[in-house]
Amino acid sequence: MEMLDHRDAHSSDTPVASKDLLRFLTCGSVDDGKSTLIGRLLYDTKLILEDHMATLESDSRKFGTTGDEVDLALLLDGLEAEREQGITIDVAYRFFATGRRSFIVADTPGHEQYTRNMATGASNTDLAVLVLDARAGLRTQTQRHSVICSLLGIRHIVLAVNKMDLVGHDKEVFDRIVKDYVAFAASLPFTSVVPVPISARFGDNVTARSPNTPWYDGPTLLEHLETVDIESDVMAKPFRLAVQRVNRPSADYRGFAGRIASGRVHTGDQIVVARGGTVSTVSRIMGVDGDVEEAGAGDIVTVELAENIDVARGDLLGDPRERPVVADQFAAHIIWMAEEPLLPGRSYLMRVGTAWTLASVSTIKYKIDVADMTHLAAPTLSLNDIGVCNLSTSVPVAFDPYEENRETGCFILVDRETDHTVGAGMISFALRRATNIHREPLAADKSLRAHMKHQNPCILWFTGLSGSGKSTIARALEDRLTGAGYHTYMLDGDNLRHGINRDLGFTDADRVENIRRAGEVAKLFVDSGLIVLCALISPFRAERHMVRDLVEGDEFFEVFVETPLEECMRRDPKGLYLKAKSGALKNFTGIDSPYEVPEHPDLTLHTLEASPEALAEIVLRRLQDTGHLL
Amino acid sequence: MTRNLSAHLRRLEAESISIIYEVASEFRHPVMLYSIGKDSGVMLHLARKAFQPGRLPFPLMHVDTTWKFQEMIAFRDQIAKEFGFELIVHVNKEGLERGINPIDSGSALHTNVMKTEALKQALDAHGFDAAMGGARRDEEKSRAKERIFSFRGPNHTWDPRNQRPELWHLFNTKIRRGESMRVFPLSNWTELDVWQYILAEDIPLPSLYFAQERPVVNRAGSLIMVDDERFKLEPGEAPQMRRVRFRTLGCYPLCGAIESDAATVADIVLEMHSARTSERQGRLIDGDTSASMERKKREGYF
Numbered sequence: 001m002e003m004l005d006h007r008d009a010h011s012s013d014t015p016v017a018s019k020d021l022l023r024f025l026t027c028g029s030v031d032d033g034k035s036t037l038i039g040r041l042l043y044d045t046k047l048i049l050e051d052h053m054a055t056l057e058s059d060s061r062k063f064g065t066t067g068d069e070v071d072l073a074l075l076l077d078g079l080e081a082e083r084e085q086g087i088t089i090d091v092a093y094r095f096f097a098t099g100r101r102s103f104i105v106a107d108t109p110g111h112e113q114y115t116r117n118m119a120t121g122a123s124n125t126d127l128a129v130l131v132l133d134a135r136a137g138l139r140t141q142t143q144r145h146s147v148i149c150s151l152l153g154i155r156h157i158v159l160a161v162n163k164m165d166l167v168g169h170d171k172e173v174f175d176r177i178v179k180d181y182v183a184f185a186a187s188l189p190f191t192s193v194v195p196v197p198i199s200a201r202f203g204d205n206v207t208a209r210s211p212n213t214p215w216y217d218g219p220t221l222l223e224h225l226e227t228v229d230i231e232s233d234v235m236a237k238p239f240r241l242a243v244q245r246v247n248r249p250s251a252d253y254r255g256f257a258g259r260i261a262s263g264r265v266h267t268g269d270q271i272v273v274a275r276g277g278t279v280s281t282v283s284r285i286m287g288v289d290g291d292v293e294e295a296g297a298g299d300i301v302t303v304e305l306a307e308n309i310d311v312a313r314g315d316l317l318g319d320p321r322e323r324p325v326v327a328d329q330f331a332a333h334i335i336w337m338a339e340e341p342l343l344p345g346r347s348y349l350m351r352v353g354t355a356w357t358l359a360s361v362s363t364i365k366y367k368i369d370v371a372d373m374t375h376l377a378a379p380t381l382s383l384n385d386i387g388v389c390n391l392s393t394s395v396p397v398a399f400d401p402y403e404e405n406r407e408t409g410c411f412i413l414v415d416r417e418t419d420h421t422v423g424a425g426m427i428s429f430a431l432r433r434a435t436n437i438h439r440e441p442l443a444a445d446k447s448l449r450a451h452m453k454h455q456n457p458c459i460l461w462f463t464g465l466s467g468s469g470k471s472t473i474a475r476a477l478e479d480r481l482t483g484a485g486y487h488t489y490m491l492d493g494d495n496l497r498h499g500i501n502r503d504l505g506f507t508d509a510d511r512v513e514n515i516r517r518a519g520e521v522a523k524l525f526v527d528s529g530l531i532v533l534c535a536l537i538s539p540f541r542a543e544r545h546m547v548r549d550l551v552e553g554d555e556f557f558e559v560f561v562e563t564p565l566e567e568c569m570r571r572d573p574k575g576l577y578l579k580a581k582s583g584a585l586k587n588f589t590g591i592d593s594p595y596e597v598p599e600h601p602d603l604t605l606h607t608l609e610a611s612p613e614a615l616a617e618i619v620l621r622r623l624q625d626t627g628h629l630l
Numbered sequence: 631m632t633r634n635l636s637a638h639l640r641r642l643e644a645e646s647i648s649i650i651y652e653v654a655s656e657f658r659h660p661v662m663l664y665s666i667g668k669d670s671g672v673m674l675h676l677a678r679k680a681f682q683p684g685r686l687p688f689p690l691m692h693v694d695t696t697w698k699f700q701e702m703i704a705f706r707d708q709i710a711k712e713f714g715f716e717l718i719v720h721v722n723k724e725g726l727e728r729g730i731n732p733i734d735s736g737s738a739l740h741t742n743v744m745k746t747e748a749l750k751q752a753l754d755a756h757g758f759d760a761a762m763g764g765a766r767r768d769e770e771k772s773r774a775k776e777r778i779f780s781f782r783g784p785n786h787t788w789d790p791r792n793q794r795p796e797l798w799h800l801f802n803t804k805i806r807r808g809e810s811m812r813v814f815p816l817s818n819w820t821e822l823d824v825w826q827y828i829l830a831e832d833i834p835l836p837s838l839y840f841a842q843e844r845p846v847v848n849r850a851g852s853l854i855m856v857d858d859e860r861f862k863l864e865p866g867e868a869p870q871m872r873r874v875r876f877r878t879l880g881c882y883p884l885c886g887a888i889e890s891d892a893a894t895v896a897d898i899v900l901e902m903h904s905a906r907t908s909e910r911q912g913r914l915i916d917g918d919t920s921a922s923m924e925r926k927k928r929e930g931y932f
Contacts, residue, residue, distance in 0.1 A: 021638045090793065092774040093767045095820045102638050104818060116795045123797040244651040249684030257680075259648040259799075288647065288679045298640075300647045300680070313655055337795050351800050354655075412800045419804040421794045 022225060025106040025121040026160075027149070028131035029141035033162045037131055037200035038094055038107050041222065044207040045096050091121045100226040116337035116384065119148050119424055123410070126230040127156040129221070134167045134197075138180045144370040147386065150188040151333050151426060153406045156228060157185070159195040160221060165202055169212040187373060192228070196221050234297040238322035239263030239271065240400070240408050242353035243315045247302050255286065255302035256311050258354070261407035263319060264296040265303065272320035273311055274398030279320050281306040314355035316398040316408065324408065327430035328396040329362070334387050338415065338422035342381040343509050345516040347546040348422065349414040350393060358394040358549060359413065365389060379509050381423075390431060394549065402426035417541050417596075449529035453487045456628040457526040459551060460619065462535045463544060463598065464561030465590050466576055467568035469607045469615075470535040473561060476616035478533055486629060489525050491518055493536035506587040512543055519547035526551055531628065539595040554626065559619060560601035565590050567608060635830050642823055646673070646815040647680040648799065649778060650762065653813050654680075654687050656803035657760040660813075661753075664690040664717070666702045667879045668835055669764030672824055673815055675833045678713065689716040691761075693752060695744035696721060697732055697881035699857050705836040720752035732883045733862065740881070750786045753810065760803075760811040768820045778817045784808045822902050829895045838876045839898070841890045845869035852886035 026034040094105040106121030122128065128149045132142055149157065159181055167173045178195045185193060196205055197213050198221060204210030207222040219227070244258040265271070269282045284304040285292050295301045303317070311317070318324045336342050342361060350359035366375035367387040381387045402409030413423035450457050460477070462470040471492055481488045496518055497504070504510040515538050525532045538544050548556045568590065569577045580588035587593045598604075603622060605615040623629050635643070653660045662677060664670045677686055692706060710717040722730075725743040732740040753761055767774045777793055779801045794802050805811055816824070828835065846853040847867050854861075856869045861883060863869070874887035875898075892898045 021641060090775040090790065093818070094774065095768045095818075097820075097822075120795045120797050124799075244648065245655050247681070247684065257651060259644055288643065298644055300644045349804065351802070407798070410798045410800060412797060412802060414802055414804055419802070419806065421796075421802045424795070424797045 021102045021104065022127065022228070022230060023104045023106070023125040024127040024129060024225065025108050025118075025125045026129045026131055027108045027118050027121070027145040028160075029133070029136070029139045032131045032133045032136075033200045034131045035092075035107055037129070037160065037162065037198070037206065037221075038105055040200045040203055040206050041105075042094065042096055044203060045098055045222070091117045098222070098226055103225065116335070116424075118145055119152060119335050119337070122149050122152040122154055123424070125154060127158065127225075127228065128154050129158045129160050131160045131162050131200075132177060132181075134161050134163045134173055134177065137177050138184060140370070142181075143184060144384075146185055146188060147368065147370045147373070148335065150190065151335070151386065153402065153426075155189065155191040156230060157190050157193045158221065158224060159193060160200075161195060161197050162200050164197045164204060164213065165199040169197070169204075169210075171213075171215045174216075194218070194224055194228075196224065234262045234407070235264060237262035237297075237405060238319040239265050239269070239317070240319075240324065240405065241265070241271075241301070241303065241317040242355075242408070243311060243313055243317065244354050245313060246311065253304070254308075255284075255304050256315075256317065257300070257302040260295060260297050260299050260301060261353075262297045262405055264294060265301070266294045270320050271303075271305070271317045272323055273309065274316040274318050274324040274326055275396060276310065276315075277326075278309045280309050314353070316353050316355075318398075324398045324400055325430050326396050326398050328394075329390065329392045329431040330399075331365070331388065331390050331428045331431060332411070332425040333402075333428065334361070334381065334389050334413070334423050334425045336381040336383060336385045336387070336423050338420060339383055340415070340422070341383075341508070342385075342387070342413075342423060343512045344380070344389075345509075345512045345546075346540075346542050347394075347416065347549065349416055350391075350397075350411050351414065352397045352399055352411040353408060355397060357397055359391050359411075360546070361389045362392050363390045379507075388428075391425075399427050401429055403428075415542075416545055446527050446529060449527075453529050454630045455486050455529070455531060456554075456630070457529050457531060458555045458557060458623075458628050459522045459526060459532045459534060459547070460557050460559055461522075461538070461544065461547060462533070462559045462561055463538045463601075464563060465565060465568045465595055466537055466588070467571045467573055468561045468563035469605075469612060470537075470561045472612045473605060473607075473615050473619075474533040474535045476612045477619050480616055480620055481531060481629075484629075486531060487529065488531045488533060490533045490535070491522055491525075493518070493534075493538075496521075496536075506593070508540075508593075511539065515540075515543035515547065519543075519550050522547065523550045526555055531623075537589050537595070539589045539593065541596045541599065544598065557602040557619075557622070558598055558600075560598045560604045561607060562604050563607045635827070639823060639827055639830065642819055643676065643679075643827070645818065646676045649801075649813065649815040650677050650680050652779075652801055652803065653760050653762055653811075653815075656801075657811070659756070659758050660688045660760040660762065661691050661718070661756065661758040662686070662688055662762045663749075663764070664692050664706070665764065665879075666692065666698070666706045666836065667764070668824055668828060668839060669766065669816055669819075671833050671835055672819075672827055673762065673764045674709075674715075675831060676815065686715060689718050691718040691720060691752060691756075691758075693745060693748045694719050694721050695732075695740070695748070695881050696726065697740075697744075697860075697883060699836070699838055699855070699879065699882045699885075701836050701838055702879055709834070718752070718756065720748060720755075722748035722751060731860075732881050733860075737884050740884075744881075753786065758810065759805060760813055762813045762815060764816050765814050766816050766819050766821070766824075767814075776814060776817070778814055779803060780812045780814065781805070782810045782812055786810065822899070825895065825899050825902055829899055835895075836879065838879055841873050841875045841893045841897075843871045844874050844887065846872050846874060846887055853889070854885070855882055855887055857882040 026038060028034055092107045096103050106125055108118040108121035130142055130145060161174050161177050174197045196218060197216050198205045204212055205220045207220055209220055240261040240263060241258050242261060243256045247255040247257045265282060267282050267285055270279055271282055272279045282303055283306040285295055286302040287295055288300050316324050344361045344364055347358045347360045350357050364378050364381060365388045367378040367381060367385050369376050378387060400408045409427045411425045412421050415422045462474050464470050474490055478488050478490050500517055501514050504514050518534060518536055522532045522534055544558060572578060576585060579585040580591040589595050603619060664674060722744050730740055730743045765773055767776060777796045781794055782788060845856045847856060847869055853874055872889060875890045875892060876885055876887050890901060892901045
């Protein structure tokens, strides 16, 4: 990290050839004055229009916190709740321009619970203005935001030491804060950190040099933003294009459309389809205004290839000499953004480039304590945690390490039940074991083994509350099947907990792992040609979904054993409900741990209405109907 | 091929086309809302460029309140015909029968019934799961916090406190039955960007944007054009011919004109540089309270 000295570098009459764009964000702790600062920038660059000003004056009287003066923060705090509470709860995007540059500003929240929005703002920006209150100095939020900025690839920091008017424009206060920050940020990979002493409320050193800080001879904030060199080397990086769309207006035309993420492409160039490894030649490039010979990063193109190869949305095209990484296991930083914690083993939807796949975190190696950058062991990640994790995906994905390419090294995780975006990730590297260990092809295959047994293997997954009758029905079914000469195996949740799952407890994270292991074992038995009966409470939809995805579509039956909770408590075959209600047993499903009812089970068995044998018969008939029993 | 687009406009253009590709690829049944204004005109132009030489893979839809300027309707039909777009026009018949209109019902009720409710009806009737609109973040404060892919729950509700985080260009396009997405390809454009792009790309617009002598009356400080006989003049009121133009187009009784000499796109760009009021200022529907846009959006307004 280098402290930039602007005394020589900056000159206000440097000619600027063509207006370009700087995207930056402001962040910092709550009440440090971020919104006021942007309000000040807009106000001083005459971007506040008369009718906005009229609204502002009337809002200031209603909600303002600055006495008789106009409260500039109200310009940005757009949502009603924010104006009433005097806080910023979401990212606001603002636009302004000077003669030198156009700016898009992301104003991001300081409250810890909205840190996810700050990460959102940081993901598309090149520079961060970290606003601090001169009276308070460095705070945890400032440090957290610095770490998030560095993780998201921001390399330029402006340290705006605000409210200098409230510390008497004291040079010593400023110097001490700068020293503290530099010490904190020494290990972060910033290219430049530029400190500026300001007062957003009164405008000191924001757009005009302040008479109150004669000891400061650096640039004003705006001067720095107008001239800072954000080196953009995306053109020099290897060619990458994530295919958004296969364009096929006629039978003889097949183009692959998308926006070039990095590098350049020229007609006649060779390109590789990362996932399949197929190489082809670019025969034609269509830009937005017709055919072109060459296009580069940021351009929209439709590329035609000389050879007729398989390319679809989700594929990443690249330079065959410098190929993207293709792997199904990799390490990544994850910023967790949901109230529900990240559970290792649970499967999430993952979007990388234009591809959607399933992914799960196999290990949380550690989470980062942003206050002192230490590593902490963590069984799960909670809202706003930043963790370093190993992930595995259901199919290999193509990417570049995020440090090398911000466009192709990022992903989001989406909850499969709620569809919410729950995590953001930056890939560090592929794990060796995924790239170098290839599956061993096995001599006898599943269909051969199944054929020998005159059956088609499958998993019958009995889910329901404790005491609902899962095991009883499964045993009755197994009797019928083995009696008829079919080959079965039963996996009972309680029995598994004595063996393969003996190290697991009943926390949500352990429950997920419990199901994952049971599912993997069931899959092996399916592979060996067996009909597998699994009786596990399996309270979470996500994990039942995960097991379903382990096998082929027709190999999984979700059987919901539906018994009302009161009935289960009445039966209480193992006396567990009694214990749970007395508090002697924690995390008991139905009492103090939730059961998520299946939304679309393949079969629902109502135990109040029929005997276990009759219910087993229903399952048996279904297996006959679906051709699993030959 | 020569293009006189600045680096900044080229970047905006590419970002918007990329968003339109995402919509066309990720949704079953998308639609592009076409309101005939300049922003819609730019969005439509971008969509044409995105899918050339092919046709648009989605229809256009106009929610007609029946109170648009007559010229807007003629312009809409001519554009659809000229380029061969599939155009759906939806009117809230129920609202018409109830006699809802901007003059007697007031702008709030009229907007709610003939725009918000009408839009919801039309989206439901056609089963559209994604609707693209030309709204920009610089228009208004609550728009400034809008996502590019903005999730709508059942009944098209918007929950501003529970928006999905939107990182990089990795849009979360996942929705379920009964839910939908509003998508704003022009999110990062400013009004000036739009005009500079229209100038550079020569995009056709209704002449209402350009200064002309028009019959107007002054109502509570706004210059309202008398576009047809439904506009009731108050006693002693007579339309005057003034040289005016419109910064935004909508229902004519709700659109205030500005006095201007800007007769070409280039004139408008010049005028923009010295503009001291925002474009929504002429819009009578936002005036009630500063949070009125947020309220309308929660209810399902675009």
